[in-house]
Structures are given as structure tokens and as C-alpha cells.
Amino acid sequence: MTLEQRVDAPRRRRRGADLEVAILDAAWAQLAQEGYANFTFASVAARAGTSRPVLYRRWATKEELVLAAVEHGGRQVRRTIPDTGLLRGDVIQVLLDLNETRADFSAMLVARLGVLYSQTDVTPADLRDRFLRGNTVHPLRTVVARAVERGEVDPQRVRARVLAVPIDLVRHGLMMRLAPLPRSEIEEIVDDVFLPLLGVPEPEPEPAFARPAGSPSCR
Template structure:
């Protein structure tokens, strides 16, 4: 059998076209003993080849250059995005690895299973997106501003975390309170600076007000966010501060 390979090329003005050969075996009706191979050209433009090559090179560069903290941030961001998109039950280590453009072994070297990864992703989101402590000059104004800021920026966060809680508790055996301690870690609370300044101004006696009272406004906000999965209305925030918290503080001050 004689094989003829013909690869045509074409150059037209400033556009270069490349044709790749696709062999086709043709058997003659008169003699089945002498098959011939013809070439079916498939046209690919030079631009498409370059674009495909750059895409491969960019993906390889992403895999090569990320190391240490940068890689871990990328993995945790990918885990959070997958948690938002798929939910805890449907999240898989393979899906997170694909979203992060890395291998699944990279995840398992850092987190033993899905619940460890999800807890780390939630903790990472809370740590890297803090709510600043306002300074309006008085305790009431600071609390209203702080709760309004947290309410606007954390409603979506609370909804995602709340939806993941059942799965996390089932997989880890931890209670909501234990999960909260793990997710918060030892970082300071947003309200610490607000209460410290109020104490210095004489509006609040931190030696006499119980910690449960200081935590109450934020416990109520968290409760409402988890129960409704929606931001609190302004009147609810005002009621928490004016009708519940401040009377308690004044009664113990």
C-alpha cells in the first residue's frame, strides 16, 4: 500500500492559515486490494492556535507560581466560592480543586476532609473581611453604626454559614456554640474597641456590666440573620440598641 501525505498551506496577505491533516481511507469499488489514503484538511487560524497556546501557558503559570500563604488563600477563596455556589452537602474536594486550578492532593495535604476545609474557609472569610469599629463620639451612635455595618456586610455571610451549620454539626459532632468558638478563634470582637472607648468616656463601666449584656446586641443580630436569612430592618436595629441594650447598661452602671 502506498500512502501519499499532502499537507497544503496557504498564505493570504497578512493572514496565515494552518491546515492539519486528517487521513481518510478510501477503498476502490473495483479493487479492494489497493486502498488509498487521502488527506482531509482541517483549517485552524493562526490566531486560534496562539490563543490556545497562551491559555495553556497561563494555566500552567498559575499552577507554578502560587506557593505558601498565597496558595492557601487561593484554596480557601475557592472553597468559599464553591460553598456559596453548591452548598455544604454538594461541595466536594474535587470541585474545590478544580475551581482553584490545582490538584486535589494539594487540598488533602492541608485539610483531612471536607468539614475541615469548610471550617477553614469560613474562618478565613471572617478574618479577611472585618467590620471596622466606628467612632461617632458616643456609645449609642457607635453601636448603631457598628450593627448597621455588620448587617449590611454580613447578611450574605450569615446566610451561607447558617445553611452549612447542619452539615457541619452532623459531620463534626460539634454544637453551634463549639463551632462558633472554632470559627472565631482568638481574634478580638468588633465591639471591643467600641466598649473600650465608651468606658473611657464614662458611658459604660466595664467592671460592672456583665459580658452577657455586652454580647447581647450582637447575639440578637446573629439570631435574626440566621432565622430570616435577610438583613435586619433599620427599626429592629434601633430597637435592639434603644429598647434592650441601653436600658440594661444603665441599670447596671
């Protein structure tokens, strides 16, 4: 069941972990749809079908509830591990998935949460870290590790800072555009920046025209 389906599901008496998930579903939906300016304990309680005292017993301040909701939102992102057989194809797919799933979150960080930054000590970096904390799957590390096993990459070239570069570039592009990056830009990040840092040879350009085998040459 998706987050939207859980929020819209008929109300029933919930306790413990079920109740907390319902509250965090509601808090994440309220934050994403209405922004921090309209994010209150009352609005979240109404969405979750519970009462404000129930929320206050778990989170003492609105800021704590926001951070918990953002971490919960990160857990809703389903990350897949591509396996195209080549590092280039795998990394492009990882970044395309990231590009799609992070576009809305990046837009929300800028457009809907400005009041949060002005009224509290929370920064966009804090929210990004909490969002990432909610999901412990790291597709880029996995596909690079597979490339090392295939002999495609020298393990001495694999460093934490290098692995962060393509993610940081996509994240920066999303924050600047508030929209997904075009595929061509994703491919440039992989071909012009990431693969050279790992010492992987530049991919051969595809021929503009391939003559079928056995066909006569043009004179």
C-alpha cells in the same frame, strides 16, 4: 484584591502561603455558592487551579477543609470602628455593619450546610465560632471602652455577658429571617436593651416639629 478577584485571577505557579490562600479562597467560594452537598476536594482543586493531592497534604478530610475555609472567610470581613462621639451612635453603626456582613453567612449556615450537620458532628455554633476566630477585631468592645473613658458608662456595668447581648440578638434575628434586620429593630436593641443594661439614660426623643429660634409663637 477581594476574594472574588483572587479566585478569578489568571493562574500562576504558587507555593507555600500563596498556594494555601488560593485554595482557601476557592474553598470558601465553593461552599458559599454551591453548599456542602457539592463541596468536594475535586471541585475546590479545580477552582484553585491545583490538584487533589495538594489539598490532601494539608487537610485530611472534607470536614477539616470546610472549617479552615470558614475561618478564612471570617478573615475577609473588614470591620471598621465607628466614632460618632456618643455610645448610642457607635453601637448602632457596629450592629448595622454586623447586620450587613453576617446576613449572607447566616443564610448559608441554614440553607446550604444542612448536609454537613447531618453527616458530621459539626454544628452551626462550631462554624460560627470558626468564622469569628478568623477576625480578631472587636468593634463593640472598643466603642464601649471609649465610652467608659469619656465617662459615659460606669465600668462596673461592663461585663462579658452584657456585651454579648446585642450581638446575640442581631445574630438570632438574622438566623430567623435569613435576611438583614431593619434599622428600626437595630435601634430598638440598642435603646431598649443594651443601653439600659449599661445604665445609660434613654435618649431624648426628637421633637416632631422644631420652631426656628425667634419666630413668633402660634396662637
